[in-house]
Amino acid sequence: MDFLKLTVHELRDKLRNGEITSEEIVKGYFDRLEKLEDKLDSFLTITKKEAIKEAKKIDERLKNGEKLGDLAGIPVAIKDNIVTKDIKTTCGSKILEDFIPPYNATIIEKLKSEGAIIIGKTNLDEFAMGSSTENSAYKVTKNPWDLTRVPGGSSGGSAAAVASGEVPYALGSETGGSVRQPASFCGLVGLKPTYGLISRYGLVAFASSFDQIGPFTKDVEDLAIVLNNIIGYDKMDTTSVEVEKKDYKNALKDDIKGLKIALPKEYFDEGINKEVKGKVLKAVKVLEDLGAKVDEVSLPHSDYGLATYYVLAPSEASSNLSRFDGIRYGSRVKDYDSLDELFIKTRSEGFGEEVKRRVMMGTYCLSSGYYDEYYNKAQKVRTLIKKDFDDIFKEYDVIISPTTPSLPFKIGERNDDPLAMYMSDILTVSVNIAGVPALSIPCGLIDGLPVGLQIIGKAFDEETIIKVAYNYEKNSDFILEPKMGGDINEL
Amino acid sequence: MSYKTLIGLEIHAELMTESKIFCKCSTEFGGDVNTHTCPICLGMPGTLPVLNKRVVEYGIRAGIAFNCDIAKRTKMDRKNYFYPDLVKGYQISQYDLPLCKDGAIKIETDQGEKEIGLIRIHIEEDTGKSIHSNDGGSLLDYNRSGVPLIEIVSQPDMNSPEEAKLFLEKLKATLQYIEVSDCKMEQGSLRCDVNINIIDEDTGNKTTVTELKNLNSFKSAVKAMEFEQKRHIGLLEQGKDTKRETRRWDESKSETILMRVKEDAADYRYFPEPDVVELDIEKDWVKKIKEDIPELPHVKRERFVKEYDIPSYDAEVLTSTKALADFYEETVKHTKDPKQVSNWIMTDILRRLKDEELEIDDIKFTAENLADLIKLVNGGKISNNIGKKVLRTMFEEGKDPNTIVKEKGLIQINDEDKLNEIIDGILAENEQSIIDYKNGKDRALGYLVGQVMKATKGKANPQKANQIIREKINNY
Numbered sequence: 001m002d003f004l005k006l007t008v009h010e011l012r013d014k015l016r017n018g019e020i021t022s023e024e025i026v027k028g029y030f031d032r033l034e035k036l037e038d039k040l041d042s043f044l045t046i047t048k049k050e051a052i053k054e055a056k057k058i059d060e061r062l063k064n065g066e067k068l069g070d071l072a073g074i075p076v077a078i079k080d081n082i083v084t085k086d087i088k089t090t091c092g093s094k095i096l097e098d099f100i101p102p103y104n105a106t107i108i109e110k111l112k113s114e115g116a117i118i119i120g121k122t123n124l125d126e127f128a129m130g131s132s133t134e135n136s137a138y139k140v141t142k143n144p145w146d147l148t149r150v151p152g153g154s155s156g157g158s159a160a161a162v163a164s165g166e167v168p169y170a171l172g173s174e175t176g177g178s179v180r181q182p183a184s185f186c187g188l189v190g191l192k193p194t195y196g197l198i199s200r201y202g203l204v205a206f207a208s209s210f211d212q213i214g215p216f217t218k219d220v221e222d223l224a225i226v227l228n229n230i231i232g233y234d235k236m237d238t239t240s241v242e243v244e245k246k247d248y249k250n251a252l253k254d255d256i257k258g259l260k261i262a263l264p265k266e267y268f269d270e271g272i273n274k275e276v277k278g279k280v281l282k283a284v285k286v287l288e289d290l291g292a293k294v295d296e297v298s299l300p301h302s303d304y305g306l307a308t309y310y311v312l313a314p315s316e317a318s319s320n321l322s323r324f325d326g327i328r329y330g331s332r333v334k335d336y337d338s339l340d341e342l343f344i345k346t347r348s349e350g351f352g353e354e355v356k357r358r359v360m361m362g363t364y365c366l367s368s369g370y371y372d373e374y375y376n377k378a379q380k381v382r383t384l385i386k387k388d389f390d391d392i393f394k395e396y397d398v399i400i401s402p403t404t405p406s407l408p409f410k411i412g413e414r415n416d417d418p419l420a421m422y423m424s425d426i427l428t429v430s431v432n433i434a435g436v437p438a439l440s441i442p443c444g445l446i447d448g449l450p451v452g453l454q455i456i457g458k459a460f461d462e463e464t465i466i467k468v469a470y471n472y473e474k475n476s477d478f479i480l481e482p483k484m485g486g487d488i489n490e491l
Numbered sequence: 492m493s494y495k496t497l498i499g500l501e502i503h504a505e506l507m508t509e510s511k512i513f514c515k516c517s518t519e520f521g522g523d524v525n526t527h528t529c530p531i532c533l534g535m536p537g538t539l540p541v542l543n544k545r546v547v548e549y550g551i552r553a554g555i556a557f558n559c560d561i562a563k564r565t566k567m568d569r570k571n572y573f574y575p576d577l578v579k580g581y582q583i584s585q586y587d588l589p590l591c592k593d594g595a596i597k598i599e600t601d602q603g604e605k606e607i608g609l610i611r612i613h614i615e616e617d618t619g620k621s622i623h624s625n626d627g628g629s630l631l632d633y634n635r636s637g638v639p640l641i642e643i644v645s646q647p648d649m650n651s652p653e654e655a656k657l658f659l660e661k662l663k664a665t666l667q668y669i670e671v672s673d674c675k676m677e678q679g680s681l682r683c684d685v686n687i688n689i690i691d692e693d694t695g696n697k698t699t700v701t702e703l704k705n706l707n708s709f710k711s712a713v714k715a716m717e718f719e720q721k722r723h724i725g726l727l728e729q730g731k732d733t734k735r736e737t738r739r740w741d742e743s744k745s746e747t748i749l750m751r752v753k754e755d756a757a758d759y760r761y762f763p764e765p766d767v768v769e770l771d772i773e774k775d776w777v778k779k780i781k782e783d784i785p786e787l788p789h790v791k792r793e794r795f796v797k798e799y800d801i802p803s804y805d806a807e808v809l810t811s812t813k814a815l816a817d818f819y820e821e822t823v824k825h826t827k828d829p830k831q832v833s834n835w836i837m838t839d840i841l842r843r844l845k846d847e848e849l850e851i852d853d854i855k856f857t858a859e860n861l862a863d864l865i866k867l868v869n870g871g872k873i874s875n876n877i878g879k880k881v882l883r884t885m886f887e888e889g890k891d892p893n894t895i896v897k898e899k900g901l902i903q904i905n906d907e908d909k910l911n912e913i914i915d916g917i918l919a920e921n922e923q924s925i926i927d928y929k930n931g932k933d934r935a936l937g938y939l940v941g942q943v944m945k946a947t948k949g950k951a952n953p954q955k956a957n958q959i960i961r962e963k964i965n966n967y
Contacts, residue, residue, distance in 0.1 A: 083537040096536070103530045105537060202537040208765035237539050238768050316765060319569050322580020323534045327631070343573050366571070366760035375762060 001025075003032050004165035004481065008222040011074050011168055015062065022055040022062070022073030026117055029075050033119070033166040039147060041139040042161040044080050045088050045121040051075065054117050061115075070225045072115030077161045077170040080121040081128050082213065083202040084108055087118075091204050092126040092136040095324045095331050095350030105202020106234045107171065107213055114229050119167055122157030126352045127321065128178055128206045130154050131424045132414065135354045140411060143185060144482040145449055149408040152182030152424075155216070159186040162216045163482055169217045169226055175206045176309050177403075177428025179214035180440040184403035184452025187442045187482065189217045189469065191227065192428075194459045195435035196241035199234030205320040207313035208239075210432045220441065220470040224248035227462065243460055251466040257291030259468065260396040266302035267401035267427055279451045280402045283443040286475050287400075287468065297396070299388040304381050305430035306422060311365050311378035312433075318362030324350065357418065382433050389434045393458045398468050401427055403440040403452030427454060437462050441469045443476065493692045494727070496720055498655045498685060499647035502662060503640050504672035505617065505680040506549045511637035512616045513540030513583070518639070520678050524622075524632040532637035534578030539766050542567070546639040547590065547770065549671045550614045551780050553641055554591030556669045556787060557609055561777050565590050567614075567764040572757070575629065576619040578636050584615035586761040590772075596645075596665070598657040607658050608646035615640050635679075641671070647686065652716035659683065659709050667813045670785050676708055683712055689723040698723045699732055703747060705739035715740035718747050791816055799829035805837055815851045818858050825862030828869065835865060839882055855889025864892040872896070873903050877949055904951045907959070910943075913951065914959050917942045925964050936960060 001020070014020045030048055037043060058073035078084060081091045085104040090096045104112070111118070125135035133141040133156025141156045143149040144164035151160040155172025159182035162170050172179040174192040183190025191214045198213045205211060215226040228249065233242040263284065268277055288294050326332030326346030333349055336342040351359070365374035392399060404424055414421040431438040436459050443453035453472070457465035511518055514531035531538045554561050568586035594609035617640050619633035643662065649655045663681060666672040674681040683706050690697040701719055706712040719738075726732060738747040763769075786794070788810050795806035795816075810816045815836075822832045840861075844851065864885065868878040873896060884895045896902060904910060917939060918925060927935040936957070943956045 089536070091536070099536070101530075101535065101537070103535070103538075201539050204536040205766075236541060238541055239539075239766065315762060319571050319581050319760070319762070322571060322573065323536070323578065325573060325575070325580060327575045328533060328578065329535065339575065363760065366762055368758045368760070371760075371762070 001028055003028055003168075005218075006165075006168055007218045008070065008074055008168050008225055012070050012072075012225075015073050022058040022117065023052060025073065026051050026055040026075055026119065029119060029165075029167055033161075036164055036166055039142065040144060040160050040164055040166070041141045042122055042151075042157045042164070042166055043077070043120045044090060044092070044123050044136075044138055044157070047087055047118055047120050050087075051117050051119045054115075058115050058117070069114045069229065071111065071229050073117060074169075075117045075119045075167050076111060077120055077122050077158055077167040078108070078118055079124055079128075079155050079158050079170070079172045081124060081173060081204040081206075082107065082171060083204065084118065084121065087121060089121065089204070090138070091128070092124045092138060093324075093351065093355070094137045095326075095346070096329075097137075097331050099330050103202070106199035106236055107230050108202060110230055110232075116229075122155070122161055122170060122172075124157055124172075125154035125178075126355050127204065127317070128154040128173055128175055128211075129317070129354050129358055131177070131181060131421050132409070132411075133157060133160075133182075134411065134415060135352055137352055142411070143408050145185075145187065146408065148410055149449070150185065150411055152185035152404075152408065154178040154182075155190075155214075156182050156185075158216050159183060159188060159190070162186070162188055162218065169215060169222055171213055171215055171230075173203055173206075173211060173213050174432060175210045175313055176432050177425040179216065180403050180428050180431075180438060180452065180454060181424060183216055183440040184442075184450065184454075185408040186216075187445075187450030189220055189223050189439060189441050189473075191215055191223055191439040191462070192431060192437060193227070193231070193462060194241075194437045195432075196239055197231050197243065197437070197460065197462070199232070199237040199240045201234055201236040205316075207316040208320060209316060210309075210313055212432075220466060220473050221249070221252055223439070223469075224252055224466055227466075241460070246463065248463060248466055251463040252470045253467065254290075254471060254474070256287060256468060256471045259287075259292040259398070259464075261287060261292050261294045261468075262297040262392050262396035262399045263294060264299040264302065264392070264399060264401060265296050266299055271405055271423075271426070272402055273406045275446045276402050276404070276406065276451050279444040279446065280400070280453055283453045283472055283476065284400055286472055290471055290475065292468075295396070297392055297399075299385075299392065299399075299430070301381065301384045301388050302430060305385060305433060306426050308378045308381045308385065308433055309425070309429040310361070310422060311374050312382065314358040314362030315365045315375050315378075316362065318359045318366065321351075321355065321359055326350070354418070385430055386434045389430075389436055389456075393436075397457075397464050399456040400468075401454045401456070403427060403454040407446055407449045407451070431456055435459060437465060439465050439469055441473060443472070494724055495690045495692050496650050496652075496687065496723075497647040497690060497697075498649040498652070498687050498716060500643075500645045500649070500655060500658065501684040501686070502643040502645075502659075503617075503682040504553075504643070504666055504674060506546055506614075506639040506641060506672055507670060508543060508545045508549065508639055510543060510545075512543050512546050512614070512639035513637055516637065520675075520680070522634055524630075525634065527634040528636065532578070533633055534580075534636075540583060540764075542767050542770075543639065546614050547772075548780055549639070550590045550612060550641050551772070551777060552669050552784055553643070553666065553671050554594065554612050555777070555781050555784055556665050556671075557591075557594035557596055557612070557643075559591035559594030559609060559612060562588060562590055562592070562772055563774075564588065564769060564771055566769040567767040568761050569764050570615075571760040574618070575631055576621050576633075576636070578619065578633060582616060582618065583764050583767065584642075585613035589613035596658055596661050598654060598661055600654060600657065605648075605654070607648040607654075610644045610646055612641050612643050615642060652713045652720065655685070655716060656709055656713050659712065664788060664812050668785060668788055668791075682706075685712060685716060685719075687716055687719050687723070689720065689727055691727050696727060698726050699735050701733075701747075702735070702737045703740060704737060704750065707740075707742075711740050711742055714745065715747055718745070722747070788813075795819075799823065799833070801829060801833045805833050808837060808841070809833065812851065818851050818861075821858035822861045822865070825859050826865050826869075828865060831865050831869065832861070835861065835882075839879060843886055854886065856885040856891070860885060860891045867892055867896060871903060871905060871952065873901055874949065874953060877901050877903070880949075901950060904947055905955060907955070910951060910955055910959055913946055914943055914956065914963060917946060918960070918963060928964055936964075 132150035158170035163186035440452040591612035617638040619636040685703040
């Protein structure tokens with residue numbers, strides 16, 4: 001089996017026609033994973049025993065003639081900030097080193113009820129704060145396309161795992177681009193759904209009004225399949241939204257004639273790598289040739305996106321992370337003389353630099369005397385940025401841009417420069433601010449490194465961006481196969 | 492010199508909902524530690540709050556009862572601070588868009604009716620409880636974490652501890668009436684903080700507000716306010732003032748003790764709770780809540796006068812608390828004699844409660860027991876005086892009156908043969924009294940009846956004894 005190339009729908013077909021069993025699939029992926037992990041460091045926890053047990057159950061059910069869903073018997077990896085019952089959930093942080101949740105996230109319950117096989121928990125920037133997965137307290141995940149480069153972040157573990165064929169699909173989470181940016185860096189399809197489409201219950205909160213879970217897949221059809229199985233209103237999350245049950249596979253059709261594409265000029269300015277820009281415009285040409293209409297437009301408040309994000313997200317984070325105080329769960333320092341010292345030492349030792357930086361920024365922005373100047377003002381700008389998108393979507397079906405301003409950077413390259421690190425999210429954060437859906441799809445290679453095309457859609461109109469992505473994918477001509485260095489590629 | 496006291500109150504009342512404000516856990520008081528908990532009310536990572544609709548409803552109900560404006564749009568906010576009993580490092584409360592605003596509570600003072608303004612009523616979650624053990628360690632019980640509260644903030648409209656007490660009594664009675672809170676201070680379901688300062692009306696000088704905490708009863712609240720009144724006047728007279736202080740009442744020392752000085756206002760970094768969507772309160776819903784609101788005290792009072800034909804004053808007393816009114820109505824239901832029930836409650840029962848500083852909830856017998864007692868008296872089974880004795884036993888032992896009467900052999904002697912026999916004996920021993928009576932000394936009859944009662948330990952039917960004695964003397 002060529003696990004590097006196999007998609008979810010191919011695996012599903014092979015399972016259904018009896019070509020292979022779920023147990024064989026799961027064991028096959030583990031064989032590959034065990035050989036690759038030394039080099040990639042995608043995973044924080046592996047659940048091999050449990051996964052094989054579950055796979056056997058699926059095989060039994062298939063043998064009994066049961067009709068199972070698209071995801072049954074197929075392995076999935078979960079970003080380690082999504083809570084899994086009885087499986088360690090660390091959020092990439094020392095403060096949750098031994099945290100074993102007694103409950104499942106809603107999305108985990110959904111996947112389990114569909115028969116999906118969880119094979120492990122993937123590495124991430126601590127509490128999803130970062131753009132390179134270097135902020136993990138445990139390990140640095142490498143980009144399968146070039147092991148000296150970062151896979152992106154914060155869902156870098158999930159992205160690297162899928163791109164290297166350790167698992168056919170995976171879940172990540174987004175607050176400001178943490179699925180799309182690593183999807184772009186690792187040559188995958190990655191979706192940030194509309195805020196409210198997927199339940200956040202069990203996703204450890206970073207910035208509650210931005211956070212959404214999103215999948216990484218190898219192709220657009222897989223994305224539609226996975227999405228079908230993870231969306232829906234959840235009474236445990238009142239910010240989730242009741243939407244009509246859709247089959248996103250219906251969006252996989254050749255029909256983009258007359259579709260109106262907007263290219264925001266602010267997303268193509270001089271800060272963007274020229275070659276990246278070129279690849280994206282080439283992809284747009286493909287869509288134009290298929291009958292889409294393309295116009296340059298303006299999202300006038302784009303310049304304020306990053307600043308708005310870095311006021312609001314840390315503000316929420318500073319509050320969300322307050323519960324990690326060493327009292328009820330997680331790590332606690334041994335020596336303290338007072339309650340304050342317990343809190344201060346536990347949090348100082350338990351959190352990494354980037355988390356502390358953001359908690360401090362957020363605390364500052366919410367402080368009396370600064371609240372109006374920062375948090376409140378940023379909320380107002382948020383409204384303006386939303387309006388920018390609303391205005392464009394009155395006339396256009398999708399907005400297209402590069403996903404990231406540059407190619408995957410070297411490990412360590414931006415460690416000492418948080419601002420340079422934050423800049424890698426400049427093209428993705430506004431989407432989270434506005435709450436609209438967007439995906440990244442590979443649109444070519446530069447020097448052997450993948451480039452991502454970002455397709456942004458109207459709220460709850462994932463169908464259209466899936467349709468556009470599908471049309472592009474079918475008509476693009478490059479092959480997605482990471483050259484992971486000779487020995488890895490041989491596997 | 493003329494000093495004016497300014498008192499404002501901040502009351503927290505736990506709501507009587509079945510489940511907590513953001514999860515399905517029970518709100519019941521007194522379970523084993525940490526048994527009414529789940530990942531949500533323990534604030535575990537990834538969990539989210541789901542607002543209990545009943546909590547909003549009860550908050551609105553309180554707002555209606557206190558004549559507040561009900562918000563059309565409201566939201567929850569986070570109040571951030573660290574404390575071990577606070578599971579998320581923030582309390583979900585309300586900041587700038589409270590559920591209810593601008594209400595009032597009317598109190599009856601010696602100078603007539605007075606209106607105390609309410610600034611706001613908002614909903615929020617309670618915290619857990621720290622239990623400090625003897626070895627210096629702390630244990631935590633999170634059963635209370637997430638129990639719904641309303642916080643009621645008054646204007647500083649009260650000018651004496653007495654007014655504050657009247658306000659608290661009215662507030663408590665009303666919350667109990669509308670079945671929003673059981674207001675049990677001893678269980679912490681009603682908690683009260685006081686803001687107090689004094690203004691010298693001649694000079695306009697005033698003291699800085701002191702906040703009083705740890706007030707476990709209305710009584711200690713009044714004592715603490717009286718203490719503070721004097722302390723603040725003392726400060727004014729010495730031309731001194733303090734910073735904004737938080738003080739607690741020490742019952743054993745009968746004084747307030749400084750807890751902390753607020754150098755700056757605490758910064759709770761309030762911001763809108765992103766996990767709970769904003770709420771639009773529909774007019775029709777408020778209307779429905781208003782229609783369904785349990786009977787308010789003044790309505791009940793009027794109904795009692797009409798339905799039970801009792802004096803207005805009695806109705807006022809009987810409806811002073813919902814528990815008393817319920818006890819009255821329950822007793823009436825079993826006796827069909829509203830006037831007698833009112834008499835028994837207004838005299839013997841309330842006197843006893845007052846003497847022992849008890850509430851109607853504290854008594855050991857039920858309304859049905861009282862009804863049985865009244866039936867025994869009305870049916871002539873026992874005399875009125877025996878009835879009062881039986882009631883005392885009911886207070887002490889909580890037994891039902893039929894059992895008490897049986898155990899103590901208190902059934903009234905109505906049997907004429909038996910009475911004849913006893914009276915013959917008494918008359919034989921008291922010839923002088925017979926002569927006195929015949930000579931027009933009416934008192935002698937009373938003495939003879941008294942002797943009969945004494946001989947029967949009060950069990951003889953006094954009317955019958957009276958009648959038989961009179962007949963016998965006339966025939967003597």
